[in-house]
Amino acid sequence: MRHIFQLAGALGLCACLAFSGGCELPIPNDDSGQAPAEGQLSAIFLDVGQADAALFTFPDGRHMLVDGGNNNDGEKICDYLREAGVERLEYMVATHPHEDHIGGLDDVLEQFQVDNVYAPVLDDGDVPTTKTYEDFLTAVEAEGCGLTPAAAGDRLLEESGLSVEVLSPAGSGYSELNDYSIVLRVDFGQTSWLLTGDAEALVEEEMLEGGYDMSADLLKVGHHGSDSSSSAAFLQQVKPTNAVISCGTDNSYGHPHESTLEALEDIGANLWRTDLQGSIRAVSDGTETKVEADPTVCCDGSR
Numbered sequence: 001m002r003h004i005f006q007l008a009g010a011l012g013l014c015a016c017l018a019f020s021g022g023c024e025l026p027i028p029n030d031d032s033g034q035a036p037a038e039g040q041l042s043a044i045f046l047d048v049g050q051a052d053a054a055l056f057t058f059p060d061g062r063h064m065l066v067d068g069g070n071n072n073d074g075e076k077i078c079d080y081l082r083e084a085g086v087e088r089l090e091y092m093v094a095t096h097p098h099e100d101h102i103g104g105l106d107d108v109l110e111q112f113q114v115d116n117v118y119a120p121v122l123d124d125g126d127v128p129t130t131k132t133y134e135d136f137l138t139a140v141e142a143e144g145c146g147l148t149p150a151a152a153g154d155r156l157l158e159e160s161g162l163s164v165e166v167l168s169p170a171g172s173g174y175s176e177l178n179d180y181s182i183v184l185r186v187d188f189g190q191t192s193w194l195l196t197g198d199a200e201a202l203v204e205e206e207m208l209e210g211g212y213d214m215s216a217d218l219l220k221v222g223h224h225g226s227d228s229s230s231s232a233a234f235l236q237q238v239k240p241t242n243a244v245i246s247c248g249t250d251n252s253y254g255h256p257h258e259s260t261l262e263a264l265e266d267i268g269a270n271l272w273r274t275d276l277q278g279s280i281r282a283v284s285d286g287t288e289t290k291v292e293a294d295p296t297v298c299c300d301g302s303r
């Protein structure tokens with residue numbers, strides 16, 4: 001039996017809890033891409049050291065937080081959200097249950113209204129037993145919105161000119177927890193942003209075989225710039241104009257790997273790095289994506 005983040009197994013609760021709680025799911029309509037995009041889509045890739053956290057703001061003001069840094073980043077992310085005027089997160093995505101992605105999400109859940117929390121479905125044997133993971137599940141339960149499973153083909157949001165599509169995970173039984181990562185494609189007007197979590201080359205190949213349009217103006221580079229992601233075939237299809245790497249200064253993993261940086265340079269991507277430049281902000285008007293570093297924002301006190 002598989003569970004979304006194994007909520008039932010970890011908390012001894014009915015699995016149906018993951019799908020209940022009274023939160024309203026977005027009601028998609030089918031006119032995506034038919035009307036010109038209005039307003040702006042923005043995202044800030046927060047400097048949370050060797051971790052991931054990104055806040056998206058949709059043109060109508062709704063917000064989506066993708067990952068929440070390490071445990072120690074939770075309060076800093078909450079402070080940033082308040083500074084940014086966020087009162088409510090309509091969408092939260094926990095790409096996969098490693099600490100550097102879900103560590104701070106419990107703090108966010110405790111301090112903000114969160115309407116929908118998305119997570120991948122894990123096989124029994126892949127369920128973490130960490131306190132970080134249990135803290136996250138406990139916070140989701142307290143929030144009362146349950147966990148919503150996300151898998152390839154799902155759409156978190158589909159509206160005129162704007163869509164958020166899940167490209168992976170397409171299967172189960174991955175040997176690496178990283179490969180369960182929720183991969184998101186955010187399309188706004190003519191611009192496309194791709195976020196691959198910590199998905200590695202195996203998943204990149206799956207997505208290529210899945211026949212998706214992988215081209216993107218902006219790629220949130222997989223697994224903090226590790227050489228276990230960003231295969232040549234994948235980058236050739238994505239061909240990002242901008243590549244954002246979220247990693248910590250002098251991290252012990254050696255991220256980003258030199259070969260990944262070279263591969264990104266070879267395809268002509270502009271490189272953006274949280275370890276060198278601080279938080280990275282991206283804005284799309286539906287026609288063009290503009291990226292800039294914003295070192296005044298959040299969060300890694302070590303720089």
Ligand SMILES: [Zn+2]
Nearest residue numbers: 098100198223
């Ligand atoms: Zn990670």
